[in-house]
Amino acid sequence: MFITTPEFLPQHHQQRSQIVQIISAAEARGQQRLVEMNQQVLGNIDRIITALEIDDESDGQEVSDAG
Numbered sequence: 001m002f003i004t005t006p007e008f009l010p011q012h013h014q015q016r017s018q019i020v021q022i023i024s025a026a027e028a029r030g031q032q033r034l035v036e037m038n039q040q041v042l043g044n045i046d047r048i049i050t051a052l053e054i055d056d057e058s059d060g061q062e063v064s065d066a067g
Helices: 005-029 032-058
Strands: 001-002 061-066
Touching: 001 032, 005 032
Parallel strands: none
Antiparallel strands: 001 061
């Protein structure tokens, strides 16, 4: 279980950038399994960011992700 709040959006955006860099480097090296694993992580962080941005616009409640 992972719980976060909108105040951590800058850290989540930074983590997203790092994941994108990892994926790009892995693609360049032909490391398909590493790309696949990090695509899943990227999907998770995108869902977290989207939920936090929506929450931030509404009332700033916590967002959890069981995945």
